[in-house]
Each structure stands twice: as structure tokens, then as C-alpha cells.
Amino acid sequence: DVKVTQSSRYLVKRTGEKVFLECVQDMDHENMFWYRQDPGLGLRLIYFSYDVKMKEKGDIPEGYSVSREKKERFSLILESASTNQTSMYLCASSPGQVVNEQYFGPGTRLTVT
Amino acid sequence: GEDVEQSLFLSVREGDSSVINCTYTDSSSTYLYWYKQEPGAGLQLLTYIFSNMDMKQDQRLTVLLNKKDKHLSLRIADTQTGDSAIYFCAVFSGGGADGLTFGKGTHLIIQP
Numbered sequence: 001d002v003k004v005t006q007s008s009r010y011l012v013k014r015t016g017e018k019v020f021l022e023c024v025q026d027m028d029h030e031n032m033f034w035y036r037q038d039p040g041l042g043l044r045l046i047y048f049s050y051d052v053k054m055k056e057k058g059d060i061p062e063g064y065s066v067s068r069e070k071k072e073r074f075s076l077i078l079e080s081a082s083t084n085q086t087s088m089y090l091c092a093s094s095p096g097q098v099v100n101e102q103y104f105g106p107g108t109r110l111t112v113t
Numbered sequence: 114g115e116d117v118e119q120s121l122f123l124s125v126r127e128g129d130s131s132v133i134n135c136t137y138t139d140s141s142s143t144y145l146y147w148y149k150q151e152p153g154a155g156l157q158l159l160t161y162i163f164s165n166m167d168m169k170q171d172q173r174l175t176v177l178l179n180k181k182d183k184h185l186s187l188r189i190a191d192t193q194t195g196d197s198a199i200y201f202c203a204v205f206s207g208g209g210a211d212g213l214t215f216g217k218g219t220h221l222i223i224q225p
């Protein structure tokens with residue numbers, strides 16, 4: 001089975017802190033994604049990566065950056081956390097083949113105070 | 114860009130069938146997915162359908178696609194309390210590694 005893991009289930013940070021969210025997948029998938037999920041807004045794509053060291057902006061990249069130094073790991077970075085970045089963050093990966101189904105991690109609930 | 118719409122809530126009695134509906138705007142959508150999210154968990158892929166299919170059945174789940182109306186539905190037969198979750202419709206419209214476009218999710222509430 002595909003396994004996507006995220007470094008933390010719950011995280012509390014202060015405004016202005018630098019925050020790292022880590023995601024690891026064990027199925028040699030080409031593509032990896034970071035979404036945020038907010039009530040009433042559904043899932044919104046922040047960034048995605050289709051190869052090591054490659055990244056593309058999604059719908060809401062402002063205030064975020066990403067890093068993909070190894071194929072299995074995709075990091076989301078909040079350079080200076082703000083309260084409006086309090087959210088559930090979901091990582092996903094996909095094999096990059098025709099069907100493109102995505103497999104999700106359990107999510108990290110980030111609270112910025 | 115693609116827009117995917119779903120009702121926010123659906124309430125059904127245990128044992129009845131649940132039908133969750135989704136509409137999308139991009140007629141070139143190629144793959145359409147249903148995901149389930151249980152409380153406190155990530156999204157779990159339930160099923161998907163190719164745009165050249167009208168129907169797909171997998172045990173208690175039936176997916177119907179009306180490509181002309183750009184309407185997708187998920188029917189859950191004999192709904193159980195374990196089916197209580199948020200169900201997301203998602204659509205993939207193009208090549209490359211673009212993320213899927215998700216609906217806002219339908220909360221399925223099961224009444225005893």
C-alpha cells in the first residue's frame with residue numbers, strides 16, 4: 001500500500017516563526033502536492049512538484065515556499081507564520097501516470113497564535 | 114479554470130441509499146474521483162471514473178457520469194454509520210502534474 005506520512009499531526013507556532021512541514025512517501029511517486037483545507041473552502045493547492053528540485057505554484061502560494069531535495073520528501077515552509085495560515089495541511093503524492101490518482105497523508109493541523 | 118460544486122450536507126437514514134452529487138465546468142475533464150475523509154484523517158481515494166465511461170460499480174459504490182451535463186454522482190447503497198464522512202469530488206483536466214480541482218466536500222450525516 002502507498003504510504004504518505006507527515007511529520008506532525010498537530011503543531012502550534014507563534015506569529016513570525018519559521019515553520020517546516022515535512023512529507024514523505026514510500027512509493028517512488030513522481031509528483032507531490034501540498035494543499036490546505038479550510039472549512040467552507042475545501043482543498044486548495046499551494047505548491048506541487050513533479051520531480052526532484054522542481055516546483056510549481058498552485059492556486060495560493062503566497063506566504064509559502066517548498067523544497068524537494070529527494071524524490072520521497074517534499075517540505076512546505078512558512079517563512080514567517082501568520083494567524084491566517086492556521087489550517088489543516090495535507091500532503092499528497094501521485095505516480096505521474098495517466099490516471100493521476102493522488103494518495104494523501106493524514107494531515108497536519110497547524111495553529112498559529 | 115475548472116470549478117467543481119457540491120452540496121455541503123446530506124442527511125440519510127441508516128440502511129437507505131445516499132446519493133452525493135457533483136457538477137464541474139471543464140468539458141475536457143478526463144478523470145473524475147471520489148475521496149472520503151473521516152474525522153481527523155487525510156483523504157482516502159474511494160473510486161475514480163474515466164470520462165469515456167458512464168458508470169462504474171464497486172461493491173456498495175456506484176459512480177454515474179453524465180458528461181453532457183457535466184454531472185457526477187456517487188451512490189452508496191445500504192448506508193452504514195461507518196459511511197459518515199466528508200466526500201470530495203475531484204477532477205483532473207489536463208496533462209502534467211497539476212493538482213486535482215476539488216469540490217468543497219459533502220458532509221454525509223447518518224441518522225439512526
